Amino acid sequence: MSNTNVTSNTSSTSTSPAAASSGPVAPADWSALVSAALLGTERRTPPVAMRSGQGSAAALLDAAAVSTVRRRAALRPAPAGERPAPAPADPRPPLPPAARRRLSLLLADRGGAGSSRRGTAPDLTELLPQWLAAADGYGYRAPEALLPELLDAARARTDLRAAALALAGPRALWLARLNDEWKFALRGIGGPAGFPLGDDPEGVRQQWEEGLFAERVALLTALRRHDPPAGLALLATTWSTERAEDRLMFLDSLREDLSAADEPFLERALSDRSRNVRATAAEFLSTLPGSAFAARMAERAHTCIGPDRTSGTTRIAVEAPHECDAAMQRDGVTPKPPSGRGERSWWLGQLVEATPLDSWRERFADRAPAAIVALPVADDWRTELHDAWCRAAVRQQSADWARALLGAPGAPPQAAEVSPVGSSRDLTKLLAVLPGDERARWVAEFIAAHGLSDAFRMLGVCAVPWAEPLGRAVVDALDIARDAGSYPWSFSGVMGLAERCLDPAAADRLDMLTAVTDEPEGASPGSGGYWSEAFQRLVGTLRLRATMRAELAPPPAAPVPAGESARRTS
Numbered sequence: 001m002s003n004t005n006v007t008s009n010t011s012s013t014s015t016s017p018a019a020a021s022s023g024p025v026a027p028a029d030w031s032a033l034v035s036a037a038l039l040g041t042e043r044r045t046p047p048v049a050m051r052s053g054q055g056s057a058a059a060l061l062d063a064a065a066v067s068t069v070r071r072r073a074a075l076r077p078a079p080a081g082e083r084p085a086p087a088p089a090d091p092r093p094p095l096p097p098a099a100r101r102r103l104s105l106l107l108a109d110r111g112g113a114g115s116s117r118r119g120t121a122p123d124l125t126e127l128l129p130q131w132l133a134a135a136d137g138y139g140y141r142a143p144e145a146l147l148p149e150l151l152d153a154a155r156a157r158t159d160l161r162a163a164a165l166a167l168a169g170p171r172a173l174w175l176a177r178l179n180d181e182w183k184f185a186l187r188g189i190g191g192p193a194g195f196p197l198g199d200d201p202e203g204v205r206q207q208w209e210e211g212l213f214a215e216r217v218a219l220l221t222a223l224r225r226h227d228p229p230a231g232l233a234l235l236a237t238t239w240s241t242e243r244a245e246d247r248l249m250f251l252d253s254l255r256e257d258l259s260a261a262d263e264p265f266l267e268r269a270l271s272d273r274s275r276n277v278r279a280t281a282a283e284f285l286s287t288l289p290g291s292a293f294a295a296r297m298a299e300r301a302h303t304c305i306g307p308d309r310t311s312g313t314t315r316i317a318v319e320a321p322h323e324c325d326a327a328m329q330r331d332g333v334t335p336k337p338p339s340g341r342g343e344r345s346w347w348l349g350q351l352v353e354a355t356p357l358d359s360w361r362e363r364f365a366d367r368a369p370a371a372i373v374a375l376p377v378a379d380d381w382r383t384e385l386h387d388a389w390c391r392a393a394v395r396q397q398s399a400d401w402a403r404a405l406l407g408a409p410g411a412p413p414q415a416a417e418v419s420p421v422g423s424s425r426d427l428t429k430l431l432a433v434l435p436g437d438e439r440a441r442w443v444a445e446f447i448a449a450h451g452l453s454d455a456f457r458m459l460g461v462c463a464v465p466w467a468e469p470l471g472r473a474v475v476d477a478l479d480i481a482r483d484a485g486s487y488p489w490s491f492s493g494v495m496g497l498a499e500r501c502l503d504p505a506a507a508d509r510l511d512m513l514t515a516v517t518d519e520p521e522g523a524s525p526g527s528g529g530y531w532s533e534a535f536q537r538l539v540g541t542l543r544l545r546a547t548m549r550a551e552l553a554p555p556p557a558a559p560v561p562a563g564e565s566a567r568r569t570s
Contacts, residue, residue, distance in 0.1 A: 030071070033064050084178060088170040092141035098551040099135065100143050106131055107149040120533055122541040126500055128153070130464075130545065132163035134552050142167045147175055151182045161185075186214065208234055213246060220253045228257045232265055244274035251280050258284055263291050270330055282332025286354040287396055294356045296331060301355040302363050304348055305385070308378060314364075318381035320344035321351070345384050352388035357401050369404040390425040393433060402433040409445035428457045436463040444473035452477045456493050465503040474498055475506070479513060485520045487527050488534040499538055504546035507539050514539055 029047070036046040041056040048063035050056060095103065109124040142150055147168055154164035165172055165185055176185035207219050224231035235250055242250065251269065254262055262284070269281035270293070285293035300321070308317030321328075324335040324347050332354070337346035357369070364372050377385055386405060393401035406427060431439050443458045444467075452474070462470060474494065481491055488495060513535040519528045 030067055033060065033067065036060055037064070084174075087174045090141045090169045090171055092139055092169065093554075095135065095140045095143060096551060096553075096555065099140070099548075100146075102548055102551055103131065103135075103143070103146060104149075107146060107153055120536040120540055122537065122544045123496075123499070126496065127541070127545065127548070129160060129163065130500060131548055131552075132160065132167055134549060136163055136166045138552055138554065140167065140552075141169050142172075144171065147172055151175065151179075151185060155181060155184060204234065205237075209238070213249075217249055217253060220250060221256070224253055224257055228259065229261060232262060236265065244277065247272065247274060248276050248280060251277060251284075254284065258287060260288060260290060263288060263293075267293065270332065275334075278330075279332050279334070282354060283395065286356075286392075289356040289358060289396075293331060294354070296327075297351055297354040298356055298359045300328070301348075301351040302359070304351065305363075307364055307375075313376075315376040315378055316364075316381075316385065317378050318348070318385060320348040320381075349384060349388040349391075352385065353391045353395065355392065357389070357392055357396055357398050369398075369401045373401075373404045387425045390430055394426075394429045397433055399433055399435065402430045403438075406430050406434075406442065409442045410449040428461055431458055432461045437467060439463070440467040440470040444469040447473040447477050452481070452491060452494050456497070459494065459497050459501070462501070464501045466501050468503070471498075471502050471506055474502070475510065475513075482513075482517070482527070482531040483520065485524055485527055487524050488531050495534055495538065499541040502538075502542060504542045504549065507542035507546065510535065510539050510542070 032047050036044045037060060041060060046056055046060040046063065048059045050059040054062075094100075106124050106128045150164050150168050151172055154161045154168075161184070168185075172182075172185055176182035204219065204223065208216055211219065220231055220235060223234060232254065235254075239247065239250075254266075266281045266285050270278055270285075272278050272281065282293065285291050286297065288294060304319050304321060306317055308315050321344060324333055324343075328347070328351075329335055333347060333350045335343075335347075337343050360369075360372055361367060364375070367375075373386065373389070376382075389401060390405050392398075393405060405425075431442065434442065440462050443455060443462055446458065447455050447470075455477075459466075459470075459474070465471075466474070475498070478491060478495065478498070482488070514532055516532040517528050519525075
């Protein structure tokens with residue numbers, strides 16, 4: 001009911017005929033009471049009996065109270081539910097008081113307009129993931145009073161779930177069992193501590209055979225981390241009776257700790273009824289360089305690709321397969337190409353992608369990857385071949401081949417194009433194969449040479465906080481864009497990444513960029529003020545991140561008095 005409308009009329013006295021009525025009146029309809037309360041008794045006379053001298057608002061409240069008692073009295077008593085077991089203890093240290101207040105503010109602000117890039121205030125929504133990661137690094141536990149809000153935030157944003165559940169700890173799982181909206185948290189209980197594993201083989205078997213699908217996936221993942229052969233043996237016990245989509249998920253659990261011991265099982269999976277299962281098994285086998293599958297694919301690929309010295313200089317000759325026979329299809333080669341793709345080039349790419357990259361050294365006279373990549377390729381097969389090598393480098397996590405295929409960042413292949421025309425390669429995935437420091441240097445040099453237009457996705461795979469060469473390159477490129485007179489909205493994505501990824505120590509150095517500068521001739525109107533606003537937001541966000549980091553730091557240990565120290569050592 002509207003308290004404002006009701007209370008504002010408590011002193012009024014109705015002069016309607018109903019006011020004088022003292023006879024019995026039928027119980028008022030609840031919806032009619034609500035309507036009168038919402039509209040106000042001055043605008044709608046409540047359908048209730050009123051005593052002499054009683055105002056209509058007071059009569060309405062009396063009738064609502066009587067109706068409430070009547071409604072409750074009609075309920076049948078039910079047996080009390082079973083009391084839940086007490087929440088488990090969480091021995092981790094609590095958050096420092098300042099960090100606890102900060103978490104409360106971040107959770108309260110998560111529903112704000114995080115997509116707006118105007119104004120100078122930091123976007124707290126985008127700082128929550130960093131705060132959670134930092135808190136988990138210190139090993140803190142979440143305050144019990146904030147667990148519901150933390151679970152709500154994790155339900156709304158999947159990118160928060162891992163860090164939020166780690167901070168929430170076992171008490172979040174206890175709460176999730178009592179609220180269906182938080183059931184997602186129960187899917188992340190794949191840690192070894194959550195299952196009996198080797199201490200209770202019978203319990204593992206029972207959980208595997210009787211558990212829900214999410215619980216079975218979590219159990220298999222945990223067992224693979226704890227004892228890979230035992231995890232594979234458990235999967236084999238029910239493999240033939242599982243549904244195709246379940247087999248695919250279970251097979252993906254073998255991705256971690258994949259070894260030669262898994263080869264026989266994966267070879268059998270190559271004959272699976274599901275095409276997706278066969279493709280995944282082939283992908284896993286191709287990452288085992290000593291497997292029979294890898295040898296078969298290498299033999300096929302080497303038949304199609306090799307050195308050609310007929311022209312006087314070594315180049316790469318390519319003869320794509322003329323058919324996709326049954327043996328190739330069993331090994332995961334898909335016979336039908338996607339729309340617009342030729343069959344032979346499609347088959348060739350799949351063969352090269354699954355071939356161990358080390359085998360190409362022997363094929364090309366022990367040349368290093370960079371030397372092989374530099375060889376000319378006959379008959380316009382260069383793009384197809386290099387794209388397949390890129391996919392192989394990502395699949396096999398080969399830094400040497402990724403480095404060779406990326407080339408020099410200052411002058412990348414194909415005249416500084418991120419990808420040549422008609423190419424399917426993804427340089428971002430190649431960058432992710434490189435060590436973190438080298439990745440940051442490569443992207444920094446790329447930005448220095450080519451600007452920010454093609455660098456957004458590359459920046460997304462660089463470690464946070466950005467190493468100094470990369471941070472400096474991004475800020476310099478933004479400064480150059482400002483001097484060119486464009487609006488900062490064209491670089492809002494990069495600016496947003498800078499707020500989250502720049503080292504907070506760079507804030508003082510960036511202060512000079514917050515001033516409004518003279519706009520160059522031909523600049524967009526007002527661009528100088530907009531850039532000043534954007535840099536103010538960047539500096540403010542970096543300083544807030546530094547403050548948040550300081551709030552999370554444990555308080556320093558109290559110094560021990562000299563006399564006490566002497567007594568302890570004596």
